[in-house]
Amino acid sequence: xxxxxxxxxxxxxxxxxxxxxxxxxxxxxxxxxxxxxxxxxxxxxxxxxxxxxxxxxxxxxxxxxxxxxxxxxxxxxxxxxxxxxxxxxxxxxxxxxxxxxxxxxxxxxxxxxxxxxxxxxxxxxxxxxxxxxxxxxxxxxxxxxxxxxxxxxxxxxxxxxxxxxxxxxxxxxxxxxxxxxxxxxxxxxxxxxxxxxxxxxxxxxxxxxxxxxxxxxxxxxxxxxxxxxxxxxxxxxxxxxxxxxxxxxxxxxxxxxxxxxxxxxxxxxxxxxxxxxxxxxxxxxxxxxxx
Amino acid sequence: xxxxxxxxxxxxxxxxxxxxxxxxxxxxxxxxxxxxxxxxxxxxxxxxxxxxxxxxxxxxxxxxxxxxxxxxxxxxxxxxxxxxxxxxxxxxxxxxxxxxxxxxxxxxxxxxxxxxxxxxxxxxxxxxxxxxxxxxxxxxxxxxxxxxxxxxxxxxxxxxxxxxxxxxxxxxxxxxxxxxxxxxxxxxxxxxxxxxxxxxxxxxxxxxxxxxxxxxxxxxxxxxxxxxxxxxxxxxxxxxxxxxxxxxxxxxxxxxxxxxxxxxxxxxxxxxxxxxxxxxxxxxxxxxxxxxxxxxxxxxxxxxxxxxxxx
Numbered sequence: 001x002x003x004x005x006x007x008x009x010x011x012x013x014x015x016x017x018x019x020x021x022x023x024x025x026x027x028x029x030x031x032x033x034x035x036x037x038x039x040x041x042x043x044x045x046x047x048x049x050x051x052x053x054x055x056x057x058x059x060x061x062x063x064x065x066x067x068x069x070x071x072x073x074x075x076x077x078x079x080x081x082x083x084x085x086x087x088x089x090x091x092x093x094x095x096x097x098x099x100x101x102x103x104x105x106x107x108x109x110x111x112x113x114x115x116x117x118x119x120x121x122x123x124x125x126x127x128x129x130x131x132x133x134x135x136x137x138x139x140x141x142x143x144x145x146x147x148x149x150x151x152x153x154x155x156x157x158x159x160x161x162x163x164x165x166x167x168x169x170x171x172x173x174x175x176x177x178x179x180x181x182x183x184x185x186x187x188x189x190x191x192x193x194x195x196x197x198x199x200x201x202x203x204x205x206x207x208x209x210x211x212x213x214x215x216x217x218x219x220x221x222x223x224x225x226x227x228x229x230x231x232x233x234x235x236x237x238x239x240x241x242x243x244x245x246x247x248x249x250x251x252x253x254x255x256x257x258x259x260x261x262x263x264x265x266x267x268x269x270x271x272x273x274x275x276x277x278x279x280x281x282x283x284x285x286x287x288x289x290x291x
Numbered sequence: 292x293x294x295x296x297x298x299x300x301x302x303x304x305x306x307x308x309x310x311x312x313x314x315x316x317x318x319x320x321x322x323x324x325x326x327x328x329x330x331x332x333x334x335x336x337x338x339x340x341x342x343x344x345x346x347x348x349x350x351x352x353x354x355x356x357x358x359x360x361x362x363x364x365x366x367x368x369x370x371x372x373x374x375x376x377x378x379x380x381x382x383x384x385x386x387x388x389x390x391x392x393x394x395x396x397x398x399x400x401x402x403x404x405x406x407x408x409x410x411x412x413x414x415x416x417x418x419x420x421x422x423x424x425x426x427x428x429x430x431x432x433x434x435x436x437x438x439x440x441x442x443x444x445x446x447x448x449x450x451x452x453x454x455x456x457x458x459x460x461x462x463x464x465x466x467x468x469x470x471x472x473x474x475x476x477x478x479x480x481x482x483x484x485x486x487x488x489x490x491x492x493x494x495x496x497x498x499x500x501x502x503x504x505x506x507x508x509x510x511x512x513x514x515x516x517x518x519x520x521x522x523x524x525x526x527x528x529x530x531x532x533x534x535x536x537x538x539x540x541x542x543x544x545x546x547x548x549x550x551x552x553x554x555x556x557x558x559x560x561x562x563x564x565x566x567x568x569x570x571x572x573x574x575x576x577x578x579x580x581x582x583x584x585x586x587x588x589x590x591x592x593x594x595x596x597x598x599x600x601x602x
Binding site: 081083086088111112114115118119121123125126127128129137138141142187190191194 | 413414482484485486487488489490491492493494495498502503506507
């Protein structure tokens with residue numbers, strides 16, 4: 001682990017800043033810029049999934065990506081920790097600067113990137129191992145062997161994921177015995193154990209019931225003090241509830257090939273995206289008239 | 292949205308609908324009955340054949356195995372087929388030595404090949420070619436495998452080439468495609484989201500394979516390998532040209548001729564003497580018992596593995 005920047009600024013100014021409504025939302029950021037995405041496009045073979053995305057992500061913010069199915073929001077999310085590398089046909093153009101380092105630079109190791117930028121997936125995906133081993137998996141990868149240090153890290157990670165009290169007496173039993181909501185919090189705890197800088201969440205609540213969803217949302221508010229969170233969600237209310245900034249994506253149909261490509265429509269502070277959207281398409285989407 | 296639901300009095304239109312619920316057409320009932328009977332009959336037929344084989348082998352082979360017990364397991368094979376009496380140790384040892392050697396060669400190689408195909412090669416041209424060749428290899432008759440090893444391995448070495456290791460090479464050729472195919476199938480069943488979870492925590496592809504994919508697939512990989520081992524233990528054809536025809540026990544796979552239970556069944560059953568035929572039945576019983584014991588033990592092992600990974 002090299003440099004780790006945990007900026008602890010005060011939460012961003014909550015007042016509606018008209019300049020921040022414009023695409024990019026770069027005006028008057030209270031927090032440090034942590035990612036800057038420039039002209040990002042992703043192709044799957046000959047098909048362009050999403051194109052020309054330019055936006056900045058700020059430290060200790062929760063940034064939500066919303067939009068209809070197929071608009072490329074998950075694809076963009078997976079670029080931040082190079083998970084698209086696992087799909088052979090995927091090709092990423094443009095750049096993502098993380099603390100001014102290009103994540104797609106020739107000398108960058110995807111595995112190292114993923115230790116700084118963790119991810120929580122749509123479906124809870126605990127390993128078929130014990131609760132303890134799930135959380136200890138990441139630290140062990142990084143070479144941590146000391147039993148007492150591991151114990152401590154597992155405890156703080158599970159506390160961080162608001163799961164410790166429920167599982168502290170059965171750390172050695174299988175993670176698959178937990179409920180869906182507990183499994184998802186375990187996956188968050190497992191991501192926290194690597195001590196990342198950023199946590200990407202790909203529709204983390206879509207497989208959960210409302211109570212479990214509320215717990216995850218509370219958890220996100222707690223951990224944003226220390227982490228930067230980017231969340232993809234289908235649920236507009238969720239974006240409105242939890243996020244500081246929102247990016248709205250939609251699909252554009254290419255009239256020649258009849259293929260749909262995702263584009264970023266509007267990006268800004270969540271309250272302005274939901275109350276005073278600039279683009280008609282954003283307004284239609286957030287008011288429920290489309291998508 | 293103006294429909295008014297009147298729930299104070301029963302709706303008369305609902306009555307014929309409800310009676311539909313309990314009506315199963317006669318045709319469907321008959322079809323159900325015929326299919327149930329057919330399935331029952333298939334079970335009985337298969338079970339009957341299996342039982343018949345087992346009963347015959349036990350009835351004809353039992354006496355020589357238990358007479359003067361435990362000589363069957365401790366004495367070498369009678370030098371003359373005409374002579375009566377037990378002794379099959381050489382063949383039991385030969386079967387174990389050849390099968391174990393073949394397992395050591397084919398199982399790691401097969402698992403490694405399957406890992407390459409499913410985790411790295413995937414749909415690449417090289418992987419597709421390899422997969423195709425594996426399928427071709429699985430279709431090659433076992434005697435051809437025996438001939439192949441005989442021509443390319445045994446003949447250049449002359450008489451010294453006749454040993455358990457040569458037989459094991461031929462058996463390994465048979466086992467390899469079975470292990471590759473069953474292992475790849477099991478690896479394919481491991482959900483992608485487990486791999487993603489591991490990769491997202493900063494694990495390399497090889498680490499992910501070793502710590503997540505293989506443990507998850509282990510019970511299936513073990514069953515597939517068992518199938519291959521059981522198949523190899525019962526093979527005769529690949530051994531005919533490769534291990535020679537010993538009657539004395541030889542634990543060394545690399546030197547000296549050997550024999551096997553399957554070869555002894557083949558050799559003794561051909562003889563016209565009742566003494567030899569009795570030995571053939573005894574060898575058959577021993578082979579079945581050996582396979583059964585082995586399968587049983589390995590099932591217990593793989594059961595324990597899957598319990599620790601899944602519950």
